[in-house]
Amino acid sequence: MAKVSSIKFNKAMKINIFNILAHKTKRNDEFKYGNYRNYYFKRLGSENTDIRLELMEQHSEYFKDKRILDIGCNSGWLTLNVAKKLQPKIIMGIDIDAQLINTARRDVDRQKNAPNLTESDQKSLNSVIFRTLRTIQ
Numbered sequence: 249m250a251k252v253s254s255i256k257f258n259k260a261m262k263i264n265i266f267n268i269l270a271h272k273t274k275r276n277d278e279f280k281y282g283n284y285r286n287y288y289f290k291r292l293g294s295e296n297t298d299i300r301l302e303l304m305e306q307h308s309e310y311f312k313d314k315r316i317l318d319i320g321c322n323s324g325w326l327t328l329n330v331a332k333k334l335q336p337k338i339i340m341g342i343d344i345d346a347q348l349i350n351t352a353r354r355d356v357d358r359q360k361n362a363p364n365l366t367e368s369d370q371k372s373l374n375s376v377i378f379r380t381l382r383t384i385q
Contacts, residue, residue, distance in 0.1 A: 301329055313337045324352025324378055328359070331372045340377045352378045 304311060311334035318327045321341030331339050343349050359365070360373050 298326060298329070301326065301333065304330060305333060308334050311336050316340070318342070321348075321352065321378065323348045324355060324376075327352065327378070328355065328373075328376060331376045332369060335372060336375060338375050338377065340379060342379045342381045344381045346380045349378045349380045 311330065314336050316330065316336045316339040318330070318339060318341040321327045321343050322345075324341050327339055327341035330336065341349075341352060343352075356373055356376055356378070360370065362369075365373075
């Protein structure tokens with residue numbers, strides 16, 4: 249078993265650790281399910297590409313005209329991109345956070361009302377469903 253050496257904390261380090269823990273507690277209260285708005289913007293950064301989507305595109309035969317379930321879809325960014333790029337018959341995104349599901353639904357509605365919407369994009373957006381997962385207690 250590895251030996252863990254003891255660490256001596258000075259006052260500045262203790263204050264910093266306290267601030268981190270206080271921030272973490274606040275975040276846990278705000279994001280009680282561990283997910284949060286703008287997750288994809290933080291994950292993707294300025295590149296706006298997702299390696300998972302690139303991998304899925306390499307195996308599009310598993311998605312085209314299939315029924316897809318995205319469990320833990322967050323705000324639906326990946327779900328929508330799968331719908332547009334891989335053309336499943338239907339894709340359902342589910343999440344336990346109702347606020348994120350509402351955000352995903354608004355995004356679909358916004359995209360459906362875009363002025364330059366193509367017929368293909370309209371078909372893709374019509375294949376998307378978002379639902380809130382309710383837990384049994």
